[in-house]
Amino acid sequence: MEVPKVSEGRRWWLGLVVTLIVVGLVVVAAAVGSTGSAKAPRSTKANTAGGYGEVYKANPKILAKTLFKASLLPPRGMSRNIALAAYGRASKKVNFNLALKCWKNDGCKTGTGGKLTVAYVEPFGENVYRHISKMEFILQALTYKSIGKIIYRTAHSDLNKALADFRAMIAQHVDAIVTYPDYADAELPVFREAKRAGIPVATYAWGYVSGPGKNYTTVVGENVCKLGRAYARVMNKYVKSGEIAFMGGFPGNPLSAGWQKCERPALNKNIKVVASEPTNWDASKVQQVVAGILAAHPKIKGWSYEYGLGMAQGAFQAYKAAGKPFNAVLTLRTDDVGMGCKTRALHNPKLKVYYYTAGNSQIRVALTALMMRLKGAKIPPKMVFPIQLQNEAKRTECVKGYPTEASATSLVPLKLLHRMYP
Secondary structure, three states: OHHHHHHHHHHHHHHHHHHHHHHHHHHHHHHHHHOOOOHHHHHHHHHHOEEOOEEOOOOHHHHHHHHOOOOOOOOOOHHHHHHHHHHHHOOOOOOHHHHHHHHHOOEEEOOOOOOEEEEEEEOOOOOHHHHHHHHHHHHHHOOOOOEEEEEEEEOOOOHHHHHHHHHHHHHOOOOEEEEOOOOHHHHHHHHHHHHHOOOOEEEOOOOOOOOEOOOEOEEEEEOHHHHHHHHHHHHHHHOOOEEEEEEEOOOOOHHHHHHHHHHHHHOOOOEEEEEEEEOOOOHHHHHHHHHHHHHHOOOOOEEEOOOHHHHHHHHHHHHHHHOOOOOOEEEEOOOEHHHHHHHHHHOOOOOEEEEOOOOOOHHHHHHHHHHHHHOOOOOOOEEEEOOOOEEOOOOOOOOOOOOOOOEOOOOOOHHHHHHHOO
16 A cells, blocks of 8 residues: 555656756746847847738838838827838839839839739829829839739829729729829719729828728828918917918818818917918919919918929919019928928028928828738728928928939939939
8 A cells, every 4th residue: 555655756756857847948948048049039029020911110211211200100000000011111122124114104014923903093193293102102012022013094183084094993803092082072982982892992191081991991191180280380480470371282182171271270360361272283373373372462471382392383483573582481291302402592591491291102001001901901091190390491301312303201212213303
């Protein structure tokens, strides 16, 4: 009867010893992994964090270039993850010759054999801003091996053609559509048709159409109401009292309408908005509009608008033709090189210019969001970037080496911009 007791005791001690040895080995291995190879696990984790075919990581230098500061990202969560994934792809090498050919020909086959077709379709694409957005879209698409075909369409400011172009993409069963809805809710029917056909749709530059998340996948951009309030803070500080004017793009477009409705009530009661005119984002029309407003209101003190290059190509000429010094406060959305260089050339401290990032690279975020959606990701209906206006006197838009038509916050490489605008 004693033998079994001794045997059980020995087995118990042997088991305890083995357990202690195993635990000791695990602890040693963990210690080695967390000290001797400390950098490797952190690096691996950073490089693999992500999902839906993406890595949620971007070069801080690229973020700072396109956003002014690397920290000016959407709030933490899926919106930020998508933005990091999109901007992370900007570091990938692509074939610039193919990109330029695709840009000139309004589309191309990528040569990857990928089964997906993506389209950038818009009612109006006839200014430099849209041309650069088009290249951003193409460059982003070329980072995906699964994309075999890229399509671009512009309706040349014709709403009926814009709707027909959109429906043509649906009929071709493209896999994803990115757009800027110049005609806002007038385009809602085709958004819904795409939704019913199972085609995800995203807008950028805060191209808001009713029902993001319901009628289409998502809208990407800054909160344009906050943009308008930021404009108002500048006007309140420097204009203080007197007359100012608003200008916008196409009548009723969501970008112009968004900031205008929020700037007006945020202005000091002594500031009066004497005009609010559409320009279709056409520099020649900007000149006509500015000239007309100047004639009626020669003491105007400020201008709020989106398109900096249009202002540079139109407003400066209007002031010159009127024989007036350009003494005004300007609040603009885009950071066009031409606007900064024209301002600097005047050497006029009474011309104050405040601007936001052009936001061309937002189209990359829109496309990446759709690519993730195709892999089953749940995409936020709104992806919102914070607002931070820049002061031309402290941070100039006139960046050396860039074509005057370009924006230095664009992620189109400089050598490619020079080929686009030789």
